[in-house]
Amino acid sequence: MVWGTGPVAEIDTVRIRHTLEAPLRTWKSSLTLRVVVSALLGSLVVLTLAGLFLIYRVTYGIVSNSQESAIADANETMYEIEQQIGSAGYDYANSDALMNIVTTAIQRGISSGRYQVQFVTQVGTYAPANFDALSVPDSIRQAVDSQPTLVHYVPTRITFKDGTTGPGLVVATQLSGGGTERDQFQVFFVFSMEQEAWTLTVVKTAVLLSGLVVFIGIGLVSYGVSRQTLVPLRAARRSAEKLASGELTQLMPVRGTDDLAQLAVATNHMANQLQQRIRQLEQLSRVQQRFVSDVSHELRTPLTTVRMAADLLYDNRDSLPDVEHKSVELLNRELTRFEALLGDLLEISRFDAGVATLSLDEVDLTDVLRRELDALSDLASTAGSRLDFRTDGQPCVAEVDQRRISRLVRNLVSNAIEHGEGRPIDVFLVHDDDVAAFAVRDHGVGFTLEQGKQLFNRFWRADPARARHIGGTGLGLSISQEDVRLHQGWIHAWGRLGQGAQFRVVLPRRADVVVTHSPISLVPADAAEVEEAVS
Numbered sequence: 001m002v003w004g005t006g007p008v009a010e011i012d013t014v015r016i017r018h019t020l021e022a023p024l025r026t027w028k029s030s031l032t033l034r035v036v037v038s039a040l041l042g043s044l045v046v047l048t049l050a051g052l053f054l055i056y057r058v059t060y061g062i063v064s065n066s067q068e069s070a071i072a073d074a075n076e077t078m079y080e081i082e083q084q085i086g087s088a089g090y091d092y093a094n095s096d097a098l099m100n101i102v103t104t105a106i107q108r109g110i111s112s113g114r115y116q117v118q119f120v121t122q123v124g125t126y127a128p129a130n131f132d133a134l135s136v137p138d139s140i141r142q143a144v145d146s147q148p149t150l151v152h153y154v155p156t157r158i159t160f161k162d163g164t165t166g167p168g169l170v171v172a173t174q175l176s177g178g179g180t181e182r183d184q185f186q187v188f189f190v191f192s193m194e195q196e197a198w199t200l201t202v203v204k205t206a207v208l209l210s211g212l213v214v215f216i217g218i219g220l221v222s223y224g225v226s227r228q229t230l231v232p233l234r235a236a237r238r239s240a241e242k243l244a245s246g247e248l249t250q251l252m253p254v255r256g257t258d259d260l261a262q263l264a265v266a267t268n269h270m271a272n273q274l275q276q277r278i279r280q281l282e283q284l285s286r287v288q289q290r291f292v293s294d295v296s297h298e299l300r301t302p303l304t305t306v307r308m309a310a311d312l313l314y315d316n317r318d319s320l321p322d323v324e325h326k327s328v329e330l331l332n333r334e335l336t337r338f339e340a341l342l343g344d345l346l347e348i349s350r351f352d353a354g355v356a357t358l359s360l361d362e363v364d365l366t367d368v369l370r371r372e373l374d375a376l377s378d379l380a381s382t383a384g385s386r387l388d389f390r391t392d393g394q395p396c397v398a399e400v401d402q403r404r405i406s407r408l409v410r411n412l413v414s415n416a417i418e419h420g421e422g423r424p425i426d427v428f429l430v431h432d433d434d435v436a437a438f439a440v441r442d443h444g445v446g447f448t449l450e451q452g453k454q455l456f457n458r459f460w461r462a463d464p465a466r467a468r469h470i471g472g473t474g475l476g477l478s479i480s481q482e483d484v485r486l487h488q489g490w491i492h493a494w495g496r497l498g499q500g501a502q503f504r505v506v507l508p509r510r511a512d513v514v515v516t517h518s519p520i521s522l523v524p525a526d527a528a529e530v531e532e533a534v535s
Contacts, residue, residue, distance in 0.1 A: 032226045035230075044215060062196050062199055066196045067153065070189070074115075075151065078187060085098075106119075113192075115190055116190045117190070118187070119187055134159045137154060140188070152171070153170060167192075168190055169191045172186065174187075303338065303339065307339070347475075357486075360399045360401060364395050365507075366395060370389060373387050376410065388425065390426060390427065391428070396509075397509070401486070404483040404487075415476060415477065419444040419501065423443040434515075435509060435515055438505055439502055442500045452493055455477055456491075458478045488508060496527060504520055
């Protein structure tokens with residue numbers, strides 16, 4: 001079978017990986033699960049060790065007591081047999097006496113229910129009718145042969161002639177009925193250990209069930225304790241989330257005087273402090289906005305007077321000496337910059353005050369972009385850049401504020417010229433039935449991800465130490481963003497160091513349209529090719 005490597009295979013791989021990683025994500029995201037599982041694992045280890053030790057001690061005690069009791073009973077019976085044989089004057093000529101003693105011993109074992117006995121003499125072997133010789137291992141027979149004066153015992157499996165088996169213990173030795181070797185005979189006691197085995201089974205079952213009950217109880221207790229501890233922590237987390245979203249009036253309930261209650265007190269205190277600081281900052285912001293607005297308006301009158309005087313000097317600059325001629329040109333250029341800065345500050349103050357409005361008209365965006373590019377062509381030539389405008393040639397009529405859109409295009413193209421390093425600048429315009437999008441692409445220095453997060457901040461520049469060709473105010477991108485927001489559109493920026501940057505603007509073609517897509521990709525096609533080749 002050949003496995004595919006196309007999109008379907010990649011999707012299956014992603015799905016399988018997502019499925020396999022689901023337990024790990026659940027484990028990482030649930031503190032309750034980690035607490036309960038950790039407690040259960042710890043208790044499982046402790047209960048297992050304790051259960052094994054308990055079963056070992058109980059088994060050892062039962063087996064030891066059973067062995068001692070069996071050996072004692074066997075010794076007592078063997079002593080009585082020796083006494084009976086001695087009083088009967090046992091010899092092979094008196095086999096009837098032997099038979100009586102053996103029969104009595106066998107019947108005694110059967111009636112007691114404790115053991116069965118087998119006698120091995122020079123005459124023959126004697127045992128109960130249902131006794132199976134396989135119950136006596138060869139090892140203990142050999143031990144008795146090699147050490148006849150000792151009492152030997154060994155665990156065994158008792159085998160009956162009806163096929164049933166059970167645990168048992170064999171106790172054996174060699175008895176003497178007289179003074180000669182002919183008078184020696186072996187006796188094997190086979191004790192049943194069924195009762196002891198049943199007792200051990202009961203003990204093991206009890207230990208297992210008790211451990212299971214304790215294990216479940218520990219799990220429930222761990223869950224309850226974790227819930228009791230984590231519920232206040234979750235409340236603290238929700239309170240912190242509400243604080244982060246600006247809901248500073250949502251305070252945590254304080255219950256008791258424990259550490260969790262102190263956490264609630266500290267969180268509520270932090271919320272109160274944040275609320276006070278935010279109010280102070282809002283008041284300071286309003287004061288600053290009012291100050292900028294008032295100063296900007298107050299500067300308009302003296303600036304108008306200075307501009308009139310400067311224009312008069314500028315118109316007659318050719319009649320002035322060289323030093324005064326250069327001074328007048330410098331004065332005119334700096335006044336132009338100052339007027340632009342003052343205009344931007346006034347526009348920003350209108351945005352901050354919420355009084356900026358749109359004056360919508362049906363405008364052909366193709367003509368707007370072409371006029372602004374023509375106006376900036378000399379500036380681009382001075383910087384060494386070439387402006388390329390690409391469109392399908394069809395009119396792109398949209399309901400926009402022409403003044404703001406013209407300023408938007410002017411700001412973005414001027415910014416591209418400033419940072420384009422003298423390389424070509426491409427301007428695209430693409431539209432469909434609902435939206436129109438244009439992008440300004442330069443191939444200059446570009447910017448990093450961290451710099452991209454600050455592009456639209458007021459007065460921010462990526463590198464203030466760079467030689468600047470255009471006397472910008474540092475407010476162009478910020479004003480451009482506000483203009484796009486007024487139109488309910490999008491503005492995004494893409495950039496890579498050494499690959500340049502691209503600013504994309506998406507505008508609704510009608511006021512009732514909601515922007516949900518863009519006919520232009522944010523990442524330039526040439527940059528995507530470079531990234532694909534690198535990867």
